[in-house]
Amino acid sequence: MMTIFSGWIGEAPKSQHEEIETRLKSAFASFPKKELLSWSSSNVIMTQSQDVTAPPVLNGEGVSIRNNGVILLSSARLDNVNELKSGLILANHDKSTTDHARLIGSAYGKWQKKCIENITGDFSFALWDESKRELFCARDRLGVRPFYYHKNKYGLWFSNNLRVLISSIGFLPEVNKKRAILWLQGIERETSLTFFEGIFRLQAGHTLVATPDKGPCIEEYWHLNNDMPEIEGTLEQNSLRFRELFMDSIRTRMDCPGNVGIELSGGHDSSAICSSAALLDRGRLRSYSALFPSNPECDESFYINKVNEESGILNQSINAEALSVVDYYDKSILAHGDCHHAANIRIVMRIQELAKHDGCNVILNGVDGDNVASHGLYRLTELAVAGKWNSFIDQAKSISDIYGAFYKNPDEGIFTTFGKAILQEKSNKKVSIEVICAVFLLAYRMRINARHLVKQNMVKPWMRKLGVNKGAKPGNVIVKDRLGRYSADQLDESFINETGYKEYLQDYLSSRQRYISENQAQHSFLTSGVNEQYFEYTHSISELNNIETRFPFMDQRLIEFCLALPADNKLDNGWTRLILRAAMKDIYPASIGKRREKSNLAPSVEGIIVGQCFADLKEAVQRPDEEIWQFFSAKGVDSMIKNYNPHDDNIYASQADLWSIWCLRRWLSLRETFNSSVGSSTNRTLLIG
Template sequence: MCGIAGILSSKGQSKESLRHHGGKMLRQIAHRGPDGYGEWLSDESQVYLGHRRLAIIDPEGGKQPLSNEDGTVWVTFNGCIYNYMELSQTLRSKGHKFKTYSDTEVIVHAYEEFGEDCIKYFIGMFAFAIWDEKKKKLFCARDRMGIKPFYYIHNDSQFAFASEIKALLAADLIRKEPDYQSIQQYIYFQTTLEEKTLFKNIIKLPPGHNLVYDYASGKLTVSEYWDLRFDVDFSKSEEYFIDKLRFLLEDAVKIRLRSDVSLGAHLSGGLDSSTVVSLASMINVSGSTLNTFTGAFQEGEKFDETQYAKLVAQSVGANYQEIFPTDQDFVEYLPKIIHYMDEPAAGPGIFPQFMVSKLASQHVKVVLGGQGGDEIFAGYTRYLIGYLEECLKGSIEGTENTAEYAATLSSIIPNLPMLKQYTPMLKYFWQDGLFDSQEKRYFRLMNRSGDMKGLFNPDFKIDHDGVFASYESIFNRSNAQSFLNKMLYFDLKVHLPALLHVEDRVSMAWGLESRVPLLDHRIVELMASIPPTIKFKNGEPKYLFRQVIKNIIPSEVMNRKDKMGFPVPLHLWYQKSLKGFVKDILLDQTAKDRGFYDVNQLEKAIDNEKAFGRTIWGALCLELWFKTFMDN
């Protein structure tokens, strides 16, 4: 895992100037690569490539930027190509000469051999930029899931890119301005959609996309090289899919154990992380004991599931370590978290994730995690809520058995008791628009704005129709036929990248590489091909996944019904120890002068935040973002 940056200038900029601005970019992302610093400038063009290195594979030989034999192809790369050993053998057989044992050099020679199609051969997480000296073009790509970040700016005379937005700001190539359309998206989804960021004119390369910048013409071309298709295979049995998924899970974990440095794993006590830890312990051939890292809060059993994490660690003989973040940790680290994040995304779980990463970084340089299991295996309760309404509608209209994608009410009755604790969500979900279109129903389930819209000054106009149109274009984009697959597709394109944004930043803040085996694209593609009636059988979340892992993890974890999702006791802290901290941020003179919030409504919201509500969280993160990046 590393940090990358680069500048291409056509305005006669001196090499000293390029190096100066590039150096400023790299200093802003030094935390991503504490093990090394590298720069390269083209002799013939105004091209600068920079790299901060966290040395994981071939620590001695894998320094970057790295080139081919004659120095005509250069790469700066962030991530890991897990099948680099196999690709290296293939490329050597085709005559390519290697000078290192790193996965980085595989990218260079794969580009020489396959051109821009090289990305189709990579199993991994990556964001890279390749400068082709002969063709005078820059080729960049981001991995299929969006595990690794890539941001850029482009104007008439310059193109610049970096792993983090703060690096682009440090280069002094653009004026920092908030993008209020993106802020509206954040209010609804606590993230921005597709290529948008909270910064005007700073663009995010979407997952599964590549980018070509032609140096001579200044032309920029962005293309999608991968998208998830739901080509459902009804010819295979449930047993076939179970065997196939089991093989891919084991292989995905196996190749992610490749490391030349110490390795551990996050462990929450849920199905996903427990599966990764159990498989890693079974497959691990190094002979070393796996280190696991768990976080919880001391505010009661609703915020503590360490008993399950301890059980899993004990069952596989792993070392178990835990951390209990406090309200004072929240005060100390939240401003730093916003700095590392560049822009806020997702919910309060980012805070304990940050603290668990801090713990892990004190013991290992690489961690495995269970990120993505809910989005890939259909684990969220909201899928069952949406599914339930489809069943009711089909039963009333008499259409429940008319198509192979339909759901039946009778099939999901055994799983309805799990919705008991979600009664407030059901009341909200069904208070209006019952049996509306699928896109409108899921929009209600994903809408995080809630009471937050009432906090803003009346002069700040929220364009609901514009936000919905952007959402709808994603929800209905795929070839999915079933409501379940449409929900999964939207989450893959919007919700999951936000969680991966968090995963990248909280690990990189501590110089830690995070690997997410459940998001191996082979697993994602397999799950998309499985009929909804098999992978979400009878409305049971993660049904097929459960059949695969039932003999891998302890039965106590397998059968638990109380998975929490790392809840944070913020509503308790707001009313006591954090009230002053929150008011100092949201109600200071700078915030008032901004004129963004209705101060009276904000004060009421601070005093009345509901349990696990996101109103104050969303406002707090947004205001800290303004203070960190716009005021300073």
């Protein structure tokens, strides 16, 4: 099932090899019911776990030992199996193989390191070529499968499991405070960084090459192209192609023994997966949903029931409010290792537990479908850039009900998000009659205070440009005493000064570009790094239940197709996610396709923040020796709690700020356990063929 591998390559003396191998093997001790496979030669040791209770191997996750001296450790699920088979010269017994690891090995045998250009799917692998004395590692294009590495005086250590890597190197690294700075701001773009100083993740679409005395050399082999020609054709024609790609993505991800679970929330993405999968193999499917009984705003049961009724899939529901936030968060940290602030992790973990109990070996998850099949809202920006203000207003008005759930004045919310940057850009160049007319036209048509718009979007930017605003620089992102999400008095002064917090954050945020097109915004969201973080901790917690999570929207062909669609295939006349609605017509329930809004799930988190989070942070304030005060000011956090106002317009931002502090504190309290090992593994040595 879920395979974990690790290894070492270096020039340490032979007298130390036994100790290194012992470290690598003992790092797997906390994973019960695993058989440990290992191989060693001079200057390289490779280890991989294998579940001794699993059904027949899932797509061939495993160790591949070949007569030509190639050792392959992998965790892989490939999309282009048939294409690979047709391009390879396979022995008769290999032609019908479903072993994806063996296909990767065969591809390397034919194309060497260029094999990575011919492999698509979810994978990470480490391959040792004895004839070249070279290690070749790779991570899939979208970063679905993880890979980590660390270099020290003994050599290069690597693994697809962060906890295993930390245990292998034999010491607990310091906290990476640069990573903490970005994480506290909700920024995930520096995807090579972990919370552990000196431990890095191999980024999506990258390879790593090393020899015993050199490396690692990291190179990008693929990135999501943002310059693809726009797809022609009508919405109807393009929706048929979307359907074809989407169904094929689901089909390949359902390829496994046993049952298949689906995380069903009632939204467009999970409903599309559930209804489409039912057309392929209804009998093996089970769906799982989270309910929030005391929060009617979060209630999706009507849509969940519609999908289950029409698809005929067996469903189990869980009461999300009854799940312990602390217990499940701690389990996720102990499984994954890195800090995260996913409040819904308890739901994902509980669904995995139920699915495994029901005989599911794979569970389908609709993560990031709303960026693949985009909402298309930045079409508004395209219209503003083109000066098509009437069209901008007409489209904005037609989607204002969506924003009504998040803004007291949804029209102003839409303008702030999509029109403000354009007016600022124009007014920074020249305060023209055109800009003034545009402001007043917007204000009149959208019923917004015109004086407020002029002041915020014309006068203030122009004053900054002239240096009138007390020396403020154009584009300054550090406003007064606020350092991004937090104010200076909420953070620890030493943390600010020692890390260069202000300058580091200023440089990073100043480099951000405004989105002036739907394509540009969609590409940015898809490559933001948020997905990679989600995949990694989901992968780690899946290992706890010996189940594999797969993501149908994370299909390279589907993503590239959607990115190249014209903006009016994504948003038109108030209908967002237009391509998905058109493709799923007559597949998922009509009530799903007619949904304009989405339930606001934020209230379901409020009980967590006000309850568990506040209680724990109030307790921490009384303990000045806690590690969290290396990052935050106890007085500042205490003030945040006391000033918390559930009726504040920025209530959700305040909740997120406090939740991040709670998560960091919890992670700091657990990280000291990361070097301990519990349990035992069966060791077996494999010799090279």
